[in-house]
Amino acid sequence: MLSLFRRLAKSWIATALFAVLIASFALWGIGSDMVRSLFQGDDALARVGGEPIPLEEAQAATRREMRRIAAQLGPRFQDDPAVRRAIATQALEQLIAQRSLLAEARRLGIVVPESAVRDAVFAMPGLQGSDGRFSRAILEAALRQYDLTEAQFITLVRADIARQQLLGGVRSGGIGPDALTHPLLAWARERRSADVVELALLDAPEPPPPDEAALRRFHENNPERFSAPEYRQAVVAALTPDSVAAEVQVPDADIAAAYERRRGEFESGERRQIDQALVDSEEKARAIAAAWRGGADFAAIERQAAEAGGTALHLGALDRDGLPVPALADAAFAAPEGGVTDPVQSPFGWHVLRVAKIEPPASRPLEAVRDEIRRDLQAERAIDLSYRRANEIEDALAGGATLEEVARRFGLATATVTTDATGRDAAGAAVTLPVPQPQREATLRAIFAAGQGAAPQFTETPDGFVGVEVRQVTPAALRPFAEIEDQVRRAWLADARRRSQEERAAALLGAVRGGRPLPEAAREAGLRADRLGPFGRQPDPQAPASQPQPPPELLAPLFEAKVGDPTMVETRAGFAVAQLATIERFDPASDPLALGRLRGEVEQAMADDLETQYAAALRRRAEVRVNQRLLDSLAGPAN
Incomplete structure (x- = not known):
């Protein structure tokens, strides 16, 4: 799930939810705190400042991390005990990092309001439906796929927002001194x-x-x-939510109930298009307010604010939460359309606001969103149905049925192929697999992980389920000289x-x-x-x-x-x-623009270093203790 929401958000929302495996070890330094004797009788996998990390939570995190890394590495991924141990350790370290950061945020009194969490979730590009709006069905499908409850996901988002607030001040200390940037530029431009x-x-x-x-x-x-490479002949069967979607019927009553549950998605409060002038004294602010009320256009206000040592800008369409100072929100939402507020003081100076336009509250009725909700519910229930069907298929395979028999009984897409590990036949042509293209690499891995004559395997992939039964293995062999x-x-x-x-x-x-x-x-x-x-x-x-x-x-x-x-x-x-x-040789003083760009890169790198050191200090302060015995069981073959 950590990797999914980074892919979904493509922004700062998911940055802290997962890190590269090696970077995590360098950042947090696992090993020294693997204290065995402190955990006799303790069923927590780890404790961070006394707060437990339950084994079940780490198991779910490990499964998510396994999926993420398998998807990244493709055919190169090898599921062996050493890899499982490293992934289990990585998953635990992510949980420790989250707990350490949240503990420090609480100590400093950092609070993330519900509105900020809601806005962050609704803004995630990967959670948008075909109409560009937040889709609860997509969210719920992702949560099921990655073993997260909605509450756990919200906790992750809230923690990341708090992390951004916490680390913003730390990162601001990164500077690029001339003693470093000048030699670097001279070296780079030689x-x-x-x-x-x-x-x-x-x-x-x-x-x-x-x-x-x-x-x-x-x-x-x-x-x-x-x-010649190794070739395998295998029966492949696939089950995806799309393949069972036609079986799903969504009654109108369910659509109406979903509309009520999701009403907040289809309603928006009042928003206002606001322009602002900001200066450093009440007297200047009153002069600007008078000019604005007298009919001055925005360009004239912008000039007047600049002459007064301030600024004027369009704030855009905002709701009350979009104005960080309550006094500003009160003034802006009390003024009529076209109205200009009296000067309002804030820690930033004196503000004058003009309400350019009022956008009244909007609500999309049920009939306008009925088809959208139907599609969402159908997609959601198709995923549920595919999971139930997968359980039935696994039971049938456990009862001795062949994969071909199961495929016929449950109407699965199936094919018998002879392929090498890259998905090509002896003639070099790509073999056709009965799976969506994103599922192809996972299917090839499953074919080459299964043993000849072994019981058919029916496993979950990021895009559904795939069953594999290997019938024949032709080992790699030297081609005859002739x-x-x-x-x-x-x-x-x-x-x-x-x-x-x-x-x-x-x-x-x-x-x-x-x-x-x-x-x-x-x-x-x-x-x-x-x-x-x-x-x-x-x-x-x-x-x-x-x-x-x-x-x-x-x-x-x-x-x-x-x-x-x-x-x-x-x-x-x-x-x-x-x-x-x-x-x-190159003289750095001859190109100030290049020097400025390099300084920015150096400052970014130094900010990253400061964040790394700060995170390590938080971890030490949290007095992390890890139950080595439970970690060994988490990383064992059963997991």
Whole structure:
């Protein structure tokens, strides 16, 4: 669920809900507080400042984290004990982080109002329906999929808003001093030139034709290049909410009841289009109010406010909660349309507000949203039905039915395929699986995780359920020489050309190290050296054709070299030998814009470091204790 809501929000709402696995370990430092003896008889997995983290909560978090990482890694994901242990630890650390931050927020008196939580949830892009409005059905489906109650989700959102408030002040301390930014910019903008000789494989002399014995040795010594992959023949069956949606009927009474429960989604309070002028004295504010009431347009008010040392701006359409100072909200919502308020003082100065337009409360009646609610309920109940159907299918499989029998009985989409781990058949064509495209990678993983002859597995995926029964496994094997002799010959010739060019490049490098300039050594070897540059540390795709750049593989060694030093690298086209010719230093003061951009990046990095240190300090203050015995059980094979 943590990964889901980051994907849903695509904003700061979900930033703290999950972190990269390694970053979490670096941030929180698990290990030192795995205190075993303190937990005899304690059924809490961990305690943060004395507050327990129940085992059940961590189990649910671990399942969510497993799904997230499996979705990220795709076929590379390996569900073994070490991975489960790392994921269980990561899930626990996220819960500890949340508890530590909330404890500090409570200590500082930070309170997140219900309106802020509601607005944050309603604003999540991934929770919007086809009409661009918040969809409760999408939220409820996601909660079921990721083992969260609505209360738990709201707690996560509230905690993240509190975290943003808490860490905002900490991050503001990040600065980019000149002592750091100037050397960094000078380093980044340094440019160099070099003499370069490129030896392309295409230019290598043609090697003598190999005999059959040489080809057979090459074939046997390079099995990874000439082997067929493992293939598996499997029956695949799929169950998705969409496949059972047609069976779901939604009575009108249920639609009416849902409308009443969700009435708040279909109603909006009064909103007002508000313009504001803000100055530092009551006298100036009264002069602006008088001018506004006298018919001055906004441009004139903007000029008058600027002359008074203040500002004027359009605040846009706001409800009462959108005005942070109660006195401002009272004044704005007491004025008529077109009215101008008396000056109102706040900690920011003196405000004058003009109500440009009043948007009255709006409500969409049941008939206007009936189809939307019907679709939401149908989608929600289709998910429920798919879960019930999946349980029935698992019972049938446990009773000895084959996957094909179950598929026929329950009307599942099914196919028998022979595929490699990438989803291709022996001819190299993509196999057709009876699953939605997002489910394809998970299905291939299931096929290659199952054992031949094992009982059929019917498991949950992010997009539904998939069943797999492996009928035959064809192991990876070296293809017979006779079948691929031409392929082996081409590979042998390519390898011979590569060795030839590598030997010529090595000889050239040796000559330069022996004291010969590269252009001279290249001429004697029948090669050409080109003076390239100046160039930067990174490849420049915008460089004009008149200024050829060195191969990208040369850049790092050339920027580590001293003038006159030679180097040799393998490139995508062959090999290259280079000798550093010149170094052009950069004056950071010559480009203040670049210096400003770099300063911003440095400040961002320093703010991240401050946040990391602050989070670690909160964790220490919370006196975290972890029940090692329960953590071991959480990370065990049963989980």
